[in-house]
Amino acid sequence: MRKGVLEYCILLVLDGEPLYASNIIQELKEAKMIVVEGTLYPLLTRLKNAGLLAYRWEESNQGPPRKYYELTDKGRKFLSELEGSWAELVDAVGKIRKSRA
Numbered sequence: 001m002r003k004g005v006l007e008y009c010i011l012l013v014l015d016g017e018p019l020y021a022s023n024i025i026q027e028l029k030e031a032k033m034i035v036v037e038g039t040l041y042p043l044l045t046r047l048k049n050a051g052l053l054a055y056r057w058e059e060s061n062q063g064p065p066r067k068y069y070e071l072t073d074k075g076r077k078f079l080s081e082l083e084g085s086w087a088e089l090v091d092a093v094g095k096i097r098k099s100r101a
Contacts, residue, residue, distance in 0.1 A: 007043055008086065009033060011052065011071065011079045018056070018070035044069055052078055 006028075013019065013027045021040060028035045047053040052075035057065045071079065 006033070006035065006039075007047065008079075008082050010040075010043060010047065011075060011082065014053065014069055014071050015076070015079055018068040020066045020068055024069070047075070051075070 009028060009031070010024060013024050019027070021037065021044065024044075025035055025037065025040060044053065048055065048069075051072060053069050054072050055067045055069045058068055060066050
């Protein structure tokens with residue numbers, strides 16, 4: 001379950017601007033989702049292979065070129081579908097919690 005939520009969060013983070021992997025990790029950490037590079041890179045690769053993300057290389061003044069990830073059109077559509085599913089899940093869990101109180 002956490003993997004699916006993490007993929008959703010990565011897509012959310014990238015829904016606005018292309019980001020370098022360390023920027024993605026920073027955004028997730030700020031949201032209290034602790035993610036390390038060893039977890040992030042395989043997810044980014046899987047999302048890219050699914051056609052949800054693309055990347056481009058940019059030169060850096062501070063070392064080697066950096067890979068910036070961004071949503072594809074397919075990724076934006078998938079994110080929209082995930083947002084609907086997430087809202088339904090939150091609603092269902094809320095109803096269960098309310099009935100148990």
